[in-house]
Amino acid sequence: xxxxxxxxxxxxxxxxxxxxxxxxxxxxxxxxxxxxxxxxxxxxxxxxxxxxxxxxxxxxxxxxxxxxxxxxxxxxxxxxxxxxxxxxxxxxxxxxxxxxxxxxxxxxxxxxxxxxxxxxxxxxxxxxxxxxxxxxxxxxxxxxxxxxxxxxxxxxxxxxxxxxxxxxxxxxxxxxxxxxxxxxxxxxxxxxxxxxxxxxxxxxxxxxxxxxxxxxxxxxxxxxxxxxxxxxxxxxxxxxxxxxxxxxxxxxxxxxxxxxxxxxxxxxxxxxxxxxxxxxxxxxxxxxxxxxxxxxxxxxxx
Amino acid sequence: xxxxxxxxxxxxxxxxxxxxxxxxxxxxxxxxxxxxxxxxxxxxxxxxxxxxxxxxxxxxxxxxxxxxxxxxxxxxxxxxxxxxxxxxxxxxxxxxxxxxxxxxxxxxxxxxxxxxxxxxxxxxxxxxxxxxxxxxxxxxxxxxxxxxxxxxxxxxxxxxxxxxxxxxxxxxxxxxxxxxxxxxxxxxxxxxxxxxxxxxxxxxxxxxxxxxxxxxxxxxxxxxxxxxxxxxxxxxxxxxxxxxxxxxxxxxxxxxxxxxxxxxxxxxxxxxxxxxxxxxxxxxxxxxxxxxxxxxxxxxxxxxxxxxxxxxxxxxxxxxxxxxxxxxxxxxxxxxxxxxxxxxxxxxxxxxxxxxxxxxxxxxxxxxxxxxxxxxxxxxxxxxxxxxxxxxxxxxxxxxxxxxxxxxxxxxxxxxxxxxxxxxxxxxxxxxxxxxxxxxxxxxxxxxxxxxx
Numbered sequence: 001x002x003x004x005x006x007x008x009x010x011x012x013x014x015x016x017x018x019x020x021x022x023x024x025x026x027x028x029x030x031x032x033x034x035x036x037x038x039x040x041x042x043x044x045x046x047x048x049x050x051x052x053x054x055x056x057x058x059x060x061x062x063x064x065x066x067x068x069x070x071x072x073x074x075x076x077x078x079x080x081x082x083x084x085x086x087x088x089x090x091x092x093x094x095x096x097x098x099x100x101x102x103x104x105x106x107x108x109x110x111x112x113x114x115x116x117x118x119x120x121x122x123x124x125x126x127x128x129x130x131x132x133x134x135x136x137x138x139x140x141x142x143x144x145x146x147x148x149x150x151x152x153x154x155x156x157x158x159x160x161x162x163x164x165x166x167x168x169x170x171x172x173x174x175x176x177x178x179x180x181x182x183x184x185x186x187x188x189x190x191x192x193x194x195x196x197x198x199x200x201x202x203x204x205x206x207x208x209x210x211x212x213x214x215x216x217x218x219x220x221x222x223x224x225x226x227x228x229x230x231x232x233x234x235x236x237x238x239x240x241x242x243x244x245x246x247x248x249x250x251x252x253x254x255x256x257x258x259x260x261x262x263x264x265x266x267x268x269x270x271x272x273x274x275x276x277x278x279x280x281x282x283x284x285x286x287x288x289x290x291x292x293x294x295x296x297x298x299x300x301x302x
Numbered sequence: 303x304x305x306x307x308x309x310x311x312x313x314x315x316x317x318x319x320x321x322x323x324x325x326x327x328x329x330x331x332x333x334x335x336x337x338x339x340x341x342x343x344x345x346x347x348x349x350x351x352x353x354x355x356x357x358x359x360x361x362x363x364x365x366x367x368x369x370x371x372x373x374x375x376x377x378x379x380x381x382x383x384x385x386x387x388x389x390x391x392x393x394x395x396x397x398x399x400x401x402x403x404x405x406x407x408x409x410x411x412x413x414x415x416x417x418x419x420x421x422x423x424x425x426x427x428x429x430x431x432x433x434x435x436x437x438x439x440x441x442x443x444x445x446x447x448x449x450x451x452x453x454x455x456x457x458x459x460x461x462x463x464x465x466x467x468x469x470x471x472x473x474x475x476x477x478x479x480x481x482x483x484x485x486x487x488x489x490x491x492x493x494x495x496x497x498x499x500x501x502x503x504x505x506x507x508x509x510x511x512x513x514x515x516x517x518x519x520x521x522x523x524x525x526x527x528x529x530x531x532x533x534x535x536x537x538x539x540x541x542x543x544x545x546x547x548x549x550x551x552x553x554x555x556x557x558x559x560x561x562x563x564x565x566x567x568x569x570x571x572x573x574x575x576x577x578x579x580x581x582x583x584x585x586x587x588x589x590x591x592x593x594x595x596x597x598x599x600x601x602x603x604x605x606x607x608x609x610x611x612x613x614x615x616x617x618x619x620x621x622x623x624x625x626x627x628x629x630x631x632x633x634x635x636x637x638x639x640x641x642x643x644x645x646x647x648x649x650x651x652x653x654x655x656x657x658x659x660x661x662x663x664x665x666x667x668x669x670x671x672x673x674x675x676x677x678x679x680x681x682x683x684x685x686x687x688x689x690x691x692x693x694x695x696x697x698x699x700x701x702x703x704x705x706x707x708x709x710x711x712x713x714x715x716x717x718x719x720x721x722x723x724x725x726x727x728x729x730x731x732x733x734x735x736x737x738x739x740x741x742x743x744x745x746x747x748x749x750x751x752x753x754x755x
Contacts, residue, residue, distance in 0.1 A: 086560075087419065087420065087423050087560065087563065090419070091420060106567075107565075107567075108567045108570065109565065109566055109567055109570065110419055110563065110564065110565045111562075111563065111564035111565070112562055112563045112564070113561075113562045114352075114354070114561035114562050116354070116561060117352065117561055117562045124694060125694075128690055128691070128693075128694040131690055132686070132687055132690045135686045135690065136683060136686065136687075139682065139683055139686060140683075143679045143682075188699060189629055191694075191699075192629060192691065192699045192702050195687055195690070195691050195694070196633070196636065196687070196691075196702070196706065198687055199683060199684045199686075199687030199688070200640070200684075202680075202683040202684075202687075203640075203643075203680040203681070203683050203684050204680075206676065206679045206680045206683055207647065207676045207680055210675055210676035210679060210680075211676070214672070214675070238650075238654065239650075241650055242643075242646050242647055242650045245596065245642075245646045245650075246640070246642065246643040246646050246647075248592065249589045249592060249593070249639050249640075249642040249643075249646070250636065250639030250640055250642075250643075251639070252585055252588040252589050252592060252639065253585035253586075253588075253589060253635050253636060253638050253639030254585075254635075254636065254639065255585075255588075256581045256582070256584040256585035256588060256635070257578075257581045257582075257585065257632060257635050257636075259581075260577060260580045260581040260584055261577050261578050261580075261581035261631075261632070261635070262573065262574030262575070262577040262578050262581075262628050262631075263570075263573070263574065263577075264344065264574055264628040264629075265574075265578070265628050265629065265631070265632040268629070268632055269632065272636060
């Protein structure tokens with residue numbers, strides 16, 4: 001099949017996308033939300049008349065002292081991100097934004113995260129992602145323990161992880177980029193989405209591997225000699241329709257969520273969408289073909 | 303025949319589940335109306351306060367007990383305000399969170415409907431931390447801080463059973479002027495402790511600290527075994543009343559600090575909910591359209607079983623009940639997209655078997671049995687993730703993990719039971735052109751064009 005034959009091209013595409021993502025992450029950095037960094041975000045709106053932006057900026061700087069980021073939200077609202085504010089400071093800030101009763105302010109939303117809570121979440125996130133990855137390798141190696149020829153089942157687990165890294169890095173890179181362009185933030189929902197992608201990615205890869213496993217077993221039972229290249233090619237041919245159709249239905253659900261769903265989950269849907277597409281790509285174009293490459297390299301070494 | 307009957311039963315069940323959902327959403331009374339969707343803070347509006355409990359001064363063996371009573375005290379405070387009608391809270395949720403990553407345990411208080419954080423913070427209140435201490439006899443002459451001069455006795459506000467304001471006649475020249483004092487009655491445990499302390503320290507002062515501040519230090523004259531004590535510390539009447547109220551409400555057994563707060567306005571939540579319902583319905587519709595176009599008869603079957611899946615899940619959300627958050631709904635919508643996966647795997651497999659020239663019944667049997675191993679393994683890996691996410695969880699993520707995990711399990715079950723029943727109900731011994739078309743895939747015009755090419 002052409003995918004296996006031209007696998008180097010597909011590896012290159014995958015590697016380039018990953019490299020680009022890593023570049024964005026390093027160059028632009030990750031725009032972390034206050035959930036990770038600690039701090040406060042106040043969302044206010046002026047339902048009647050609005051002060052000028054400079055006025056708002058001065059009012060904030062008088063209370064908060066340190067720098068604050070102000071972003072317009074909707075028609076007459078502002079989202080103000082500051083250092084961690086005590087409750088008393090929050091009251092002072094709102095008072096200042098009222099300009100002594102000159103303007104009517106509505107506090108739409110307030111969230112405040114202490115630095116300790118943020119630091120803890122960072123640790124937790126790393127552990128969760130690490131744990132999920134380890135659990136997956138172990139599971140895949142276990143599920144495929146029946147096949148050790150031509151390559152050991154640990155390779156299946158390892159390759160599942162490579163596919164997974166690919167699928168997780170691409171949306172992360174996109175978000176590093178979007179962080180600069182539209183101020184998209186890496187928040188808890190983003191991490192949730194990444195973990196969901198992790199699940200989806202492995203799920204997708206396993207379906208392809210399962211077909212390879214079935215074919216290898218069949219060949220062994222019937223004593224049919226067939227190269228791994230052929231087995232993988234044939235398996236891909238038989239599973240790619242499923243891979244594409246499933247990612248299509250999932251994408252349809254996510255597109256609906258992106259375009260029509262609530263504001264909170266809009267970026268969430270986007271991360272997932274990109275992850276699902278990357279996941280489909282990696283399960284068809286990377287996972288199976290990588291098995292072939294690994295087998296060739298191992299054979300040459302002998 | 304067996305599968306036809308089963309299919310009819312399943313369709314009736316789906317319709318019933320749909321009716322239950324309809325009745326419980328539209329109706330205001332009746333049995334079904336007792337099961338509304340439980341909405342999380344982000345959808346219902348409200349506030350969430352996270353407190354960090356300082357357990358550094360508490361012996362390890364007691365920490366859990368103390369945190370438990372802390373929770374109870376907060377509960378009592380909230381319910382008292384509720385009874386007074388001061389709050390619009392429907393149901394407060396207080397959770398203790400102990401994580402391996404945090405140095406101190408947390409107490410998370412969720413107050414749906416309270417969007418004013420100031421009010422929320424005030425409900426939990428400040429801690430009147432009452433503490434009885436003795437003078438440290440080994441303290442050096444240079445000792446200046448209270449920690450150096452006094453030693454704690456372990457007797458604190460949490461042993462108080464009841465407090466009341468009394469008026470004590472002041473002696474000496476001030477005779478006739480009655481000063482308010484706070485009289486305390488310890489509980490059994492406290493009384494015992496108090497009696498031990500007073501017995502061993504006759505003639506020495508017992509310092510009474512309120513919120514770390516020395517209130518008074520009467521000299522112990524005799525062992526007090528009836529468990530009663532009086533704090534006189536130049537209170538004015540209002541101060542004394544406030545202290546008594548706080549002590550009776552339950553002095554917080556552990557000092558707490560507000561480390562994180564969040565409030566969500568009700569309008570934002572409503573908007574999100576409405577938008578998510580639209581998105582979910584639209585997504586479902588698009589998926590069904592795609593399935594019917596591409597998989598024809600099996601597509602119709604998959605669509606009907608997908609409706610069954612959605613109905614079952616939504617009923618489960620109501621019955622368990624699962625608290626729905628924006629992330630939870632997103633997880634559910636994602637699971638709808640993925641629920642189709644098992645169906646797709648089975649259909650593709652059946653198609654292959656049919657192409658290989660097998661009879662329909664045989665192709666179905668083979669298709670289902672061969673698809674099973676990949677469906678099983680793929681879903682196990684998704685479940686592993688759901689479990690880790692649940693563990694990782696802040697409440698937001700937990701909501702997602704729960705709906706997602708539930709979705710994975712239910713979708714797997716519907717695919718191998720519901721879809722199977724429907725599909726077999728259509729199975730015929732002979733294959734005609736019509737059935738061949740119905741069980742084929744693709745869009746006819748495109749397939750024709752591809753064949754000619």
